[in-house]
Amino acid sequence: SFLGSIQLNITHFMALSKQKFTLPCRLILFQNTKSSTFRCRSVKQFIWSVSNSWGQCVGEVCGSGGVQTRTIWCVHMEGWTTHNSHCQHVEKPESKRQCFKVCDWHQDLFEWDISDWGACVLVPFFSNELKMRTTECITAQHGIQKRNIHCVRTSNRSTVSIRICEFFSQKPPVEQACLIPCPQDCVASDFTSWSSCSKTCGAGLQHRTRHVLAAPMYGGANCPNLTETRTCTNSVDCPVAEGEYQYSLKVGAWSKCRLPHNKDAVLNGRTTVDFGVSSNENNSITTQTLDSHHQFRHHQNHHGQAHIRYPMSWELEVGYQTRHVRCARSDGKNVMLSLCTKDTSPLTFQACVMPKDCQTSDWSSWSFCSKTCRSTDLSPGYRVRTRIMTQIPHGGGKQCPALEEKEACNIIGDLLPKCPRYTWRTTDWGECHIRHLLGQQDRRRANISLLCGGGVQTRKTYCVQVPDDSAAHYKKEVSRPVDAWLCDGDDPPLAAQNCSVPCQHQCSLSQWSPWSACLHENCKEPQGKKGFRQRKREVLWESSNTPGTCPHLMEFIPCEDPACYLWQTQQKGKCIPTNSSCGPGTAVQNVTCVDAEGGDVPDSHCVEEPPPTEEACDVACSADCVVGSWSSWSSCSHSCATKTAEGKQSRSRTVLAIPGKDGKTCPAAPALEEWRVCNGHPCTVFYWEASEWGPCTEDAPSKTNETSSRNETSACPVGFQSRNVSCMRRNAAPVISRRCLESSRPETTRPCLFPCKKDCVVTPFSEWTPCPASCLSDNSTAAMQSRYRIIIQTPANGGQECPDTLYEGRECDSVRVCPVFRWRMHKWHSCTLVPDSVRRGLSGSGEACGNGLETRGISCVGEDGEPANMTECLQWAGPIPSQIRECRVACKDDCTLTAWSRFSDCTGCGSSRTRRRSLVGRSKKKERCLNQEMYPLEENQTCPCNEFLSQPFGNWSGCILPNPPVFESLHGWMRHRELKECGQGLRYRAVACIDQRGRLVNPALCTDSGYIVEVCHIPCPLDCKLSDWSSWSACSSSCGSGLKIRSKWLREKAFNGGQPCPKLDLKNQVYEAVPCNRECGQYEWRIEPWSICTINTVDDLPACGEGVQSRKISRCVMRGTASREDGSPDDSMCDPEEMPPRAQLCYLACPNDCVVSAWGAWSNCPPQCDAGSARNRSRQILRLPAMENAACPDLLQSEPCLLNSTCFTYQYRVSDWSTCQLSENAICGQGSRSRLLDCVQSDGKTVELQMCQQFGLINKLQLLESCVVDCPVSCILSDWSPWADCSHTCGTQGHSVRTRRILQEAHEEGRPCPSQLSQTKPCSIRPCYMWLLNDWSPCAVEGGRGNVIKRRNLSCVVHWGNWHESPPPQPVDRELCGDVLRQQLQQEMEQPCFVPCPAGDCHLTQWSTWSSCQLTCLEGRSFESTGRQARSRAVIIQAMENQGSCPHQVFETQPCKGGKCHSYQWKTGGWTNNERPVWCQRSDGVNVTGGCFPQKRPTTLRHCHPACTKPFSHCTPSGVCGCEKGYTEVMTSHGFLDYCTRTPGVDNSKKADVKTNSGRLKPRPSQSNDLFSEWTLRPVGPGHTDGRVKLWVYAVAIVGFIVVLFIVMLSFLICKPSKTSKASPPPQKPLTLAYDGDVDM
Secondary structure, three states, rough: OHHHHHHHHHHHHHOOOOOOOOOOOOEEEOOOOOOEEOOOOOOOOOOEEEOOOOOOOOOOOOOOEEEOOOOEEEEEEOOOOOOOOHHHHHHHHOEEEEEEEHHHHHHHHHEEEEOOOOOEEEEEOOOOOOOOOOOOOOEEEEEEEOOOOEEEEOOOOOOOOOHHHHHOOOOOOOEEEEEOOOOEEOEEEOOOOOOOOOOOOOOEEEEEOOOOEEEOOOOOOOOOOOEEEEEOOOOOOOOOOOOOOOOEEOOOOOOOOOOOOHHOOOOOOOOEEEOOOOOOOOOOOOOOOOOHHHHHHHHHHHHOOOOOOOEHHHHHHHHEEEEOOOEEOOOOEEEOOOOOOOOOOOOOOOEEEOOOOEEEEEEEOOOOOOOOOOOOOOOOOOEEEEOOOOEOEEEEOEEEEEEEEEEEEEOOOOOOOEEEEEEEEEEOOOOOOOHOOEEEHHHHHOOOOOOOOEEEEOOOOEEEEEEEOOOOOHHOOOEEEEHHHHHOOOOOOOOOOEEOOOOOOOOEEOOOOOOOOOOOOOOOOOOOOOOEEEEEHHHHHHHHOOOOOOOOEEEEEEEEOOOEEEEEEEHHHHHHHHOOOOEEEEEEEEEEEEEEOEEEEEEHHHOOOOOOOOOEEEOOOOOOOOOOOOOOOOOOOOOEEEOOOOEEEEOOEEEEEEEEOOOOOOOHHHHEEEEEOOOOOEEEOOEEEOOOOOOOOOOOOOOOOHHHHHHHOOOOOOOEEEEEEEEEEOOOOOOHHHHHHHHOOOOOEEEEEOOOEEOOEEOOOOOOOOOOOOOOOOOOOOOOOEEEEEEEEOOEOOOOOHHHHEEEOOOOEOOOOOOOOEEEEEEOOOOOOHHHHHHHHHOOOOOOEEEEEOOEEEEEEOOOOOOHHHHHHHHHOOOOOOOEEEEEEEEOOOEEEEEOOOOOOOOOOOOEEEEEEEEEHHHHHOOHHOOOOOOEEEEEEEOOOOEEEEEEOOOOOOOOOOOOOHHHHHHHHHOOOOOOOOEEEEEEEEEEEEEEOEEEEHHHHOOOOOOOEEEEEOOOOOOOOOOOOOOOOOOOOOOOEEEEEEEEEEEEOOOOOOOOOOOOOOOOEEEEEEEEEEEEOOEEEOOOOOOOEEEEOOOOOOOOEEEEEEEEEEEEEEEOOOOOOOOOOOHHHHHHHHHHHOEEEEEEOOOOOOOOOOOOOOOOOOOOOOOOOOEEEEEEEEOOOOOOOOOOOOOEEEEOOOOOOOOOOEEEEEOHHHEEEHOOOOOOOEEEEEEEEEEEEOOEEEEHHHHHHHHOOOOOOOEEEEEEEEOHHHHHHOOOOOOOOOOOOOOOEEEEEEEEEEEEEEOOOOOOOOOOOEEEEOOOOEEEEEEEEEOOOOOOOOOOEEEEEEOOOOEEEEEEEOOOOOOOOEEOOOOHHHOOOHHHHHOOOEEEEEEEEOOOOOEOOOOOOOOEEEOEEEOOOOOOOOOOEEEOOEEEOHEEEEHHHOOOEEEEEEEEEOOOOOOOEEEEOOEEOOOOOOEEEEEOOOOOEOOOHHHHHOOOOOOOOOOOOOOOEEOOOOEEEEEEEEEEEOOOOOOOOEEEEEEHHHHHHHOOOHHHOOOEEEEEEEOOOOOOOOOOOOOOOOOOOOOOOOOOHHHHHHHHHHHHHHHHHHHHHHHHOOOOOOOOOOOOOOOHOOOOOOOOO
C-alpha cells in the first residue's frame, strides 16, 4: 500500500505542467515490468530497488506460518546494478514477511459475499458545493453505485480478512459507474387566493399556500416556500376594553399504551410480541425462550430448516395511556388550568389495547419463472413468492409488510430453449358438394343425385405447436391440437375451395365425311372380294373428364369387289378423223392409277388391266346432226339401296344442229338421256361401339412383375381396366365382328392406377382442459375436464375406419375439497379500567368506575373440533371475530336505566318495531339524564322482510340460436354442415331483484336464472327467385352464323341476406345468347330440264335458227333430297335473286352451218381481283361449215375482273364466343364455349364455306375451347365460440360475448356473410358490495386545542355497478362485504391531526390531495412502469412573534400506477408598459412553479437601447423611444429620437402661432402618451425640424370645408317650402321626416 501511494503521488507530480519543486530529494519512478527504482539525485547516488510483487507463500503446513520473499538489489542512479554494499543497510526494505499458506482445499472454505448494487447516486462535486446548472441536461447524468464485499466462511458466514479470498480470486469491483436521469426540480402548483384576515379588528395576517406536484429527484432543486404571508389592516380598531390576553386549552398527544407496573414482568404465559428483533427483521410469535428466538433469526438469514410454530390462539392485553392538558396564553406562556376549564376538563387517561405487531410466516419458495423459453421480445420473466399473516396487528402495532414479492428472472435467457411456435394445420378436403350451391328455388326442383359440375368442399383448420425444425419430417408429423388463440397472429388457411363432380362426357363432333369407295380392309395386303365403304367424323372438342368416351367416329358398309386403286381416264386430245376431215376417228386419252382419295399412285398399284389409251370418236360432217356433250350426273335419288328402292341418277344432252340432206340423223329422244344406279350399297350401316371402362382390377400374371415399379413410381398399385367393344348395326342389336372394319376396332384394355387405400388419420387427443385451481365446496357439482381430437383424413377404399370417440370428458381428480375451519370465541374477560394509582395521580378520583375495555381470546378449530393453526382460519373461516369492545363500570353519579324491553311485533313488510326503557330512581331528576340524545329511551328498528320485487332491467338481447353440441361440431365439418342462421331462438333480458328498500339483492331470490327468457324468431334468408329458362329463339340468320336467345325474368328479390340475383337488365331479365349457324346453300330451287328448242318456221323451211326453250321451276327444296320427296320448305328459304331463269333463247344450227359447243366455265380471276386483269372462257368447233368462206363464231370470250361484279374475294369471319355452356345437370364448373366460322364474300354476302376452301384459305382459328363458370360460393363461418366470462362480476354493466370468424368470403352470387360476427347477452344482475370509507371525523377536542386523532369508519354499501350514478349506494350488513378487520388493516383508519389554538399557534395545514401520477420520461417516453405522486403540508403563521417556533413544511411521495409523461414550457403574456407575465406551464395545461429550465426563462422587462433620456420621451412597445401624448418626435438622421416638440393645436385653451411656437417652446411634463406617436400618416413629419404642418393636412381641410358647404346647401333646397301653392301649408318638420337613423343627421 505504501508503494501504491507513492506511485499515485508521483504520477500526480508528473502530470503537472513544467513545475519546479525545491525538494531535498526528488523521486523519479522508472516504469519497469520487474522492478520499481527510486532515485534520489541530490543526496544519494545509489538506491535500493525492489521487485514489484512478493513471491509465493511457502511453508511446511497450511496456515499462517508461511513466508513470502522478494528480490532486493542496489542500483546506481543511472540505472546500472552494483554491489549491495554501496547502499545503506538502514534503508534496505524487507525481503521477507509472514503469510498465510493456502492449500487447494481452502478454496471450499471461503467465498466472496457480495451484496446487490446500491442505488445510483450523483458523483459529488470536488468542492462539495452545490452549483447551479448552467446547461440543460439532455438524457442523463453520471452517477456511481457501490456494493459491500466481504470474505466469509462458507460454514457459518462469518467475516474474515479480505486477503484470504484474494488468494483464490481477484476481489470484485466495489463500485461502478451508472447513469441517473436528469435532475428533476420540485414542481409546485400555483398559489391559492389570499385567506381572510386573521383578525376582524386592527392589524392581522393573510396567507396563501400552494402544494407540491412533484418532489425533487436526482439532484433537482428543492421545493420553494409553500406559504406566503402578508399583513392586513381592518378599518375597525379593536375596542380598548377587550382583555389583553386570550386563553386556550391545549391538549397533548396520547402516550404509548403501557401495562401497569405489576404486569410488566409477569406475562401470565400469554403469547406476546417479541420486541428483541431489530426493526428490519420480521417479528415472529415466539415463547419467552432464547433458543427459539435464535432459531428464527438464523432461519430468516440463511433459510435453514428450523421450524416456526404458528399460534394456536390470539389473546390481547389491556393497558392504559395518558396525555398532558395545559392552559396556554396568547403569548405562549402556560397559566393555571382553571383559566381554561369551567365545569369539565378533557380526559387525561384512558384504557387502551397493548400494541401487537403484525406477524407473518416465512417466505414460500419462489414460484417457477414465468419466462421458460427464449423469445424474440427479450422481456424478462417474473417469479413470485408469498407469505401469510399469522398475527393481525392491534393497538397501533406495526402494520403487515408486503405479503407478496416479485422479482425478475431469466432476463437474458440465452440458455433457455426456444419458445414454441404455433401454426395452422388443416384436415384433408371433404367431399365435393353441389347442393349447397343451389338456391332455395332450385333445391326443391333439382334431382340431387344427378347434379354434377362445380361444387364446394371444405376442411377444418386447427392450431398446433410447430415441432423443432431440426426434424426433417416435421411437416408430416401429426401434432395435437391446441387453443386457436395461440395462432391468432397468422391468418388461417382457406377453409373452402372449388371442386368438381364429373358430368356425363360431352363431345362436339364434325359432320360425316362422304362415303368412300369400296376398299379393302388393308390396301397394303388386299385379300378377298369383300370390302368396306367407310365415312369418318372428327372430335372438335371434348370435356376434360374421362377422355376417350366420345361416340363412334367411323361407320362402315360392307361391299363387293373392293378396289383400293383404280384406273382413271382423262381425254386430252382432239378427235382426229381417220380418213378425211370428218367421220370416225380416234382421240388420245390419259390413263393414270389413282387411290381412293384421287391421288396419283404408281401404275403397279392398279391390279386390273389398264383401259386403252385411244378412244373411238366422231367428227361431224357439215350435214350431220350435232349433239352436245353429256351433262353432269344429277344427285342420287336415294342415299342407299333398300329392298324396295334404289338410287338413280341421270344425265342428258341436247341437239345442237339438225342434219342436212344425206347427213347423219339425230339420235332418238331416249338416246339423249341416260340413267344409272347410284348408292347401290345397302342402307345397313355398322360401327364399333365401346362400353364404359370397367373398374380397375389387378392383373394376376403381371402382379409380381409390376411390384418393383409400383413401389418406385407410385404408392398405389398399377392395374388394368377393360371394356366391351362390339360391332353394332345402326338402330339394331350387335352383329358379328366381321361386319365392321377390324383395323379400326377400339382398344379393350388399358393400364390404370388402383384407388389408394386410405386409412383414417386422426390427431392425438388435445391436452385435458385445466381443472379449477381453487378448491370446491362439498355441495358443488364435480368439476369436469375434456379433450378432443380431429379427423384429418377420412378412410377410403377399404382403409381403416375412424374411431368412434372424438370427444372425451372426465371428472377432475386433482380438485380438492375446501377444508372446513371455524373460529372459536372464548369468554369475554372482565372490564379493565385504568389502574387506580394512575387514575388517582392524574385526577385525584378514587372511585374505580368509568369506561374501559374488555377482551376475549379466539382460536381456530377444524371440522372435527380439534385445535388448528390460526393461519387456517385466516384462510378458510371467514371474517375475524372482534376481540375487543368498550365497556363501562357504573359510577355513583351515572344515570340508571332499566333494561330494554322486547321489540314490538311487526305489522308487515316495510313496517318498524319499537323497544323502550326508562330512567330509574334519582336519575329521573338529573338534568343530564333527561338528555334524549345521550340517553335515548326509545329505539326503532326496521322489520325484516323476505318479500322481493323483480323488475326487468336493460334492453333485450338479440335473438340467440342454440349452439350445436361439441360432439356434433367435431363431426360436422366433413359433411359441410350449414350453419343455422334462422329459425327459433331465445332472447334474454336481465332481471334486477330488489328488496322493499330498493336495494339490490341476489337474483336467485327472484328467479332461477336471473333472466327473462322469451322465444324469438330470426327470419330465414330468401334467395333471389327467377323464372325458368324460356325456349330458345330461332336463329337470327338464315345463312351463316347468328344468335339464338333465351331468358329468365325476376320473380322475387333476395331478402334478409339471401342469395343475390345475377345482374339484371332494365326489364329485370337475364339473357343467355349462343351462336347458331345455318348452312348457306342448304336450300335450292328444284328445276326441270329445258324443253326442246322451239323455232317458228315459215313454210317448209327447215326448223333451225334461233328459238326459245323453257323449263319449269317447281319449288324450293333442301339440297340433297330426292326429287319426289314431299315436305319441302317454303320458297322464302331460297334467295329470290338466285332463282334460275324459266326461259332462254336457244339456237339450233341449220345444215352446213358452223356448229360450236356451249361456252365453258370462266377462268378464275386473280385472288385479289387486281385492276387490269381479265377472265376468259372458250368453246370448240363441233362441225365445220360447208362453205369454206363461211365463218364460225368466236371461240374465246374475255371480260375484265371487276370487284363485286365479275370477281369476288373471300375471307373467314368468326362470331363472338358464346357463354360458357355447362352440362344439363351442372350449376358451375367446367364447360365449353364455341364460336362459328363464316365465309364472307367481298360484297358482304355470306356464302358456303367451300368457297373459302376453294380459294385455298386455311382456318387456323379455334372454334371450341374449355371454360369455367365460377361457382356461387356462399359465406362459410366458424362455429360460435363459447360464451366469454362476464365483463363485470356484478352490477348492471356486465355482458357476455361470443364471436365467430369468416372462414370463406362469399363469391359470385353466393349468399353473403352476415354482418353479425359477435353476439352479446346480458349477465345476471348481482349486487355489488363494497367497503365505503366514510369522511374523517372533525379534528376537534372538547374545550381545547392541540394534538388529537381524527378517525373514519368503514361501511358496507351495495350499488348497481356504477356507484357514481343513480341509484346511489345504500348501506347493508357488514357481513356481505367480507372481513371488516382485514379491510381496516389495508386502510388508514386513524390520523394524527392538530387543532391550532386561536392564541396564535404556528401550525401545518392538512395534507393536500395526492397529485396526479407522473413518470420519469425521456423524450416523451417512459423508462419505468411505476410513477410517483406527492402531497404536502404548508406552514400557517398566525402571529409573527411565534414565527420562531414554526415547524418546517413537509411533503411525501408514494409509488403509483398508470402515470403520464409531462413536459414543461415557459409561457408569456402580452406586453403592458414594457412588462409581461412569464410563467411555467405543464403539458396538461397546469401552471406550475419549477420544472422549466431557469436559464431559458424569457425576459419580463423590455428596455430601449439606447435608453430614453430625452424630456417627455418613453420606451414604446416596439422597443424604440417615442414621445408622450401631445408631443411629436423629432428624429436624427440616424433614426434615433433627437427631442420631443409640442404638437400644434392640441391645447385649445391657448391660441399659439404655429410659426412662432414651432420648436421654441420649452418642454413641459405631459400626463398622457403621444397620441400620434403610432400613426402611419403623421400631420407633422420628423423631417420638418421647424414644426411645419405637412401639405396634405391643408388639402384635407379644404376638401372638408367644401363637403360641409355642399351639405348645407342641399339641406336648404330640400327643406325650402314650395311656391306653387297659394295657401300656406301647415307647419312641417322636415328634419324629422328626413331623419333616417343616421347619426350624422
